[in-house]
Amino acid sequence: MAVVLPHTTEQVQQVVRYAGANGIPIVPRGAGSGLSGGASAVEGGLVVSMAEMTHVEIDPVTRMAFVEPGVINADLKEAAAAVGLWYPPDPASIGFSSIGGNVATNAGGLCCVKYGVTTDYVLGLTVVLADGTALDLGGPRLKEAAGLSLTKLFVGSEGTLGIITRIVLRLVPQPPPSATMVATFTDLDASCRSVLAIASTTRASMLEFMDNVAINAVEDVHGYGLDRTAQAMLIAQSDQPGETATREIEAIAAVCRELGADEVLVTADTAVGETYTAARRGAIPAVESKGRLLLGDVGVPLPELGALVTGIAGISTRHDVVISVIAHAGDGNTHPLVVFDPDDPDQAARAEVAYGEVMDLAIRLGGTITGEHGVGRTKKAWLGDYVGEDVVRLNRTIKDALDPKGLLNPGAIL
Amino acid sequence: MAVVLPHTTEQVQQVVRYAGANGIPIVPRGAGSGLSGGASAVEGGLVVSMAEMTHVEIDPVTRMAFVEPGVINADLKEAAAAVGLWYPPDPASIGFSSIGGNVATNAGGLCCVKYGVTTDYVLGLTVVLADGTALDLGGPRLKEAAGLSLTKLFVGSEGTLGIITRIVLRLVPQPPPSATMVATFTDLDASCRSVLAIASTTRASMLEFMDNVAINAVEDVHGYGLDRTAQAMLIAQSDQPGETATREIEAIAAVCRELGADEVLVTADTAVGETYTAARRGAIPAVESKGRLLLGDVGVPLPELGALVTGIAGISTRHDVVISVIAHAGDGNTHPLVVFDPDDPDQAARAEVAYGEVMDLAIRLGGTITGEHGVGRTKKAWLGDYVGEDVVRLNRTIKDALDPKGLLNPGAIL
Numbered sequence: 001m002a003v004v005l006p007h008t009t010e011q012v013q014q015v016v017r018y019a020g021a022n023g024i025p026i027v028p029r030g031a032g033s034g035l036s037g038g039a040s041a042v043e044g045g046l047v048v049s050m051a052e053m054t055h056v057e058i059d060p061v062t063r064m065a066f067v068e069p070g071v072i073n074a075d076l077k078e079a080a081a082a083v084g085l086w087y088p089p090d091p092a093s094i095g096f097s098s099i100g101g102n103v104a105t106n107a108g109g110l111c112c113v114k115y116g117v118t119t120d121y122v123l124g125l126t127v128v129l130a131d132g133t134a135l136d137l138g139g140p141r142l143k144e145a146a147g148l149s150l151t152k153l154f155v156g157s158e159g160t161l162g163i164i165t166r167i168v169l170r171l172v173p174q175p176p177p178s179a180t181m182v183a184t185f186t187d188l189d190a191s192c193r194s195v196l197a198i199a200s201t202t203r204a205s206m207l208e209f210m211d212n213v214a215i216n217a218v219e220d221v222h223g224y225g226l227d228r229t230a231q232a233m234l235i236a237q238s239d240q241p242g243e244t245a246t247r248e249i250e251a252i253a254a255v256c257r258e259l260g261a262d263e264v265l266v267t268a269d270t271a272v273g274e275t276y277t278a279a280r281r282g283a284i285p286a287v288e289s290k291g292r293l294l295l296g297d298v299g300v301p302l303p304e305l306g307a308l309v310t311g312i313a314g315i316s317t318r319h320d321v322v323i324s325v326i327a328h329a330g331d332g333n334t335h336p337l338v339v340f341d342p343d344d345p346d347q348a349a350r351a352e353v354a355y356g357e358v359m360d361l362a363i364r365l366g367g368t369i370t371g372e373h374g375v376g377r378t379k380k381a382w383l384g385d386y387v388g389e390d391v392v393r394l395n396r397t398i399k400d401a402l403d404p405k406g407l408l409n410p411g412a413i414l
Numbered sequence: 415m416a417v418v419l420p421h422t423t424e425q426v427q428q429v430v431r432y433a434g435a436n437g438i439p440i441v442p443r444g445a446g447s448g449l450s451g452g453a454s455a456v457e458g459g460l461v462v463s464m465a466e467m468t469h470v471e472i473d474p475v476t477r478m479a480f481v482e483p484g485v486i487n488a489d490l491k492e493a494a495a496a497v498g499l500w501y502p503p504d505p506a507s508i509g510f511s512s513i514g515g516n517v518a519t520n521a522g523g524l525c526c527v528k529y530g531v532t533t534d535y536v537l538g539l540t541v542v543l544a545d546g547t548a549l550d551l552g553g554p555r556l557k558e559a560a561g562l563s564l565t566k567l568f569v570g571s572e573g574t575l576g577i578i579t580r581i582v583l584r585l586v587p588q589p590p591p592s593a594t595m596v597a598t599f600t601d602l603d604a605s606c607r608s609v610l611a612i613a614s615t616t617r618a619s620m621l622e623f624m625d626n627v628a629i630n631a632v633e634d635v636h637g638y639g640l641d642r643t644a645q646a647m648l649i650a651q652s653d654q655p656g657e658t659a660t661r662e663i664e665a666i667a668a669v670c671r672e673l674g675a676d677e678v679l680v681t682a683d684t685a686v687g688e689t690y691t692a693a694r695r696g697a698i699p700a701v702e703s704k705g706r707l708l709l710g711d712v713g714v715p716l717p718e719l720g721a722l723v724t725g726i727a728g729i730s731t732r733h734d735v736v737i738s739v740i741a742h743a744g745d746g747n748t749h750p751l752v753v754f755d756p757d758d759p760d761q762a763a764r765a766e767v768a769y770g771e772v773m774d775l776a777i778r779l780g781g782t783i784t785g786e787h788g789v790g791r792t793k794k795a796w797l798g799d800y801v802g803e804d805v806v807r808l809n810r811t812i813k814d815a816l817d818p819k820g821l822l823n824p825g826a827i828l
Contacts, residue, residue, distance in 0.1 A: 062613075062614075062716050105559055116556075119563065120534055135802075139715075139782075140715050142527070143531055143746075143747045145570055145785060145786050145789070146797060147806070148575070149520065149567055150805070150808060152533065152566035153567045156563045160562075200474065203587055244656055299557050332555060332557075333555075333556070367555065368558055370558075383560060383561055387561060394564060395564070400815070401815035402812075
């Protein structure tokens with residue numbers, strides 16, 4: 001029906017009250033970069049865009065950020081960096097996703113293997129409930145035990161319980177410069193065993209995986225001179241202070257060599273390290289240049305990573321669609337990219353089936369259907385298979401209690 | 415009415431179903447060490463004690479712990495340490511509080527200034543709901559975005575939403591040995607300004623405060639030779655790798671010297687460091703030897719720490735009761751210990767009033783009435799003053815949705 005661009009919490013309250021009185025559904029929207037359709041407009045509804053709510057305030061003394069939901073992740077990082085601080089969560093979309101969306105989906109990223117996910121940095125929220133009430137939950141305090149953990153309940157709620165209008169975030173000091181390693185493997189399984197060994201014995205600040213499809217896609221676009229025959233590439237970083245980073249990255253390199261990597265490069269130079277990580281950072285756009293993508297984010301317990309990657313290769317073969325796997329390997333969270341030609345309806349249909357089978361496989365391996373993108377509208381058919389009907393019912397109980405008319409982001413999650 | 419000691423989730427389900435069918439209230443209880451009365455029995459009710467559910471399993475490969483709720487915090491730490499891992503949350507009660515209780519209250523401790531609180535380590539829970547359904551929420555995965563954040567909702571719920579029967583925790587590698595500093599101050603305000611400066615410029619792994627009453631109480635009991643005239647003592651640690659710890663602790667010492675500390679001692683020797691921290695670790699029992707305690711845990715934004723400590727001294731004078739302040743200063747969380755003689759009804763009444771006024775003061779300073787102990791039964795009269803009636807109503811909405819008969823820990827929080 002319309003897009004509304006509020007500037008204040010009070011304006012959000014007015015919109016919600018109007019919608020409530022008239023039975024109009026509301027879809028809150030950050031930057032619209034979500035990958036599960038959680039911010040997609042619904043028929044006859046209002047989209048409440050946070051694009052105009054972009055105020056950022058950093059308190060360097062208490063190391064906290066007070067931000068409005070429309071702030072782009074990278075802009076927050078930049079404001080924090082200006083005073084020597086760091087907001088760790090780093091979804092690949094840092095340049096164009098909003099903090100409000102990051103909180104609504106409990107976004108992750110590359111740093112999470114060491115630094116955790118969005119919820120670990122959220123200390124307080126202002127939310128507008130379905131009846132238009134605005135609440136301050138939590139606040140600028142590291143410890144809070146007064147009543148139910150409502151702040152954390154709203155993190156990851158994908159706009160279905162209320163609209164987030166202000167966020168208090170914990171910041172940490174900027175980490176020291178990183179040492180970086182890149183290793184290529186002919187043996188896919190050896191790369192997965194290396195991931196497990198590295199994660200069990202070191203404290204890498206980044207541990208990423210790219211498969212052969214991704215390596216070749218990056219090579220096609222950028223021509224970095226990567227080994228096109230490699231079945232897997234691992235990119236790791238350590239940001240320990242002083243010489244410890246070099247020692248840790250050498251330990252990581254030693255694991256890869258011992259488990260059969262073909263080529264292992266190590267650098268303590270951050271500029272050289274940037275060139276090693278460039279391939280990973282450019283991987284999703286490179287694969288996207290091959291066709292349209294269905295981009296998943298299934299995660300498994302780390303010992304099952306090899307089984308997941310191998311199983312996805314089987315799904316790819318069975319349905320004759322390209323699936324590239326790029327992964328935040330260190331935390332078990334993977335991005336299977338199902339590539340298809342939108343003008344080929346048969347291939348598009350096979351891609352949809354493959355996308356679903358990847359989630360079925362993750363569930364069988366004890367994993368999650370979504371580690372960092374949220375359920376939104378694209379994964380809700382799998383939610384029950386994953387969490388079970390009793391947990392779906394508990395989601396529904398809370399949703400109904402907070403939004404009895406069902407006007408907040410209807411059709412998302414449930 | 416009775417104490418029940420289940421051994422399994424299924425037995426908890428049986429108890430809950432029996433209680434539900436017969437309208438009997440249930441109070442879940444870990445080790446009974448809570449300081450807000452959250453595990454106190456209610457008239458005609460069942461106490462479900464977790465004392466028999468003490469299984470611990472550590473997976474060193476994925477760095478996770480699978481524990482039953484009756485496990486004592488120190489026993490988990492020991493099991494983790496045996497394979498080089500660490501469970502950070504360290505309430506002063508580590509030796510006798512249970513992990514189930516720690517999760518139910520979102521317990522904190524000394525390490526939180528750097529390492530966060532209990533919720534930051536909880537990846538999954540098994541809970542038995544009021545209708546006897548058992549649910550697995552979350553699990554052994556660092557990233558999870560499938561549906562509402564139910565795992566986090568149960569953390570800090572103090573047994574009012576369900577009974578926790580199994581917990582999946584994230585572990586981290588053991589930190590390097592700590593360097594330690596202790597500093598004494600004649601000027602109380604200078605000690606608080608030092609806390610703020612240290613917290614803003616370093617990454618201390620511990621930053622604790624003791625006032626003159628606590629110093630003298632410890633000296634009375636232990637005779638360590640502390641300066642009885644000091645108005646405040648700060649104890650700080652750094653656990654950065656290698657030489658970085660020494661550099662950081664020297665930076666912390668420099669702040670204290672510059673802001674007017676009388677005596678500053680620094681050591682990189684962990685055994686000597688233990689002697690420095692012994693005074694802090696023995697402080698609450700030492701103050702307790704002076705009388706019965708009302709032990710609070712109010713927290714404020716760090717710039718208000720001085721105002722809180724000074725204001726508490728005023729409350730002490732006004733009501734003629736001893737109040738000692740011991741604090742996890744680095745995260746703004748304090749323990750005002752109101753000391754009274756239980757055989758002196760007038761003094762006991764004044765102590766109660768003072769205990770409440772400390773919470774009123776914390777609220778006025780933008781702080782919380784409870785940072786790490788929970789609301790339980792002793793603080794619920796202040797919950798509305800702190801969070802506001804709209805937030806209390808939202809707590810109630812969720813409580814009623816999950817426990818419509820109100821049988822789970824009735825009278826706690828709400």
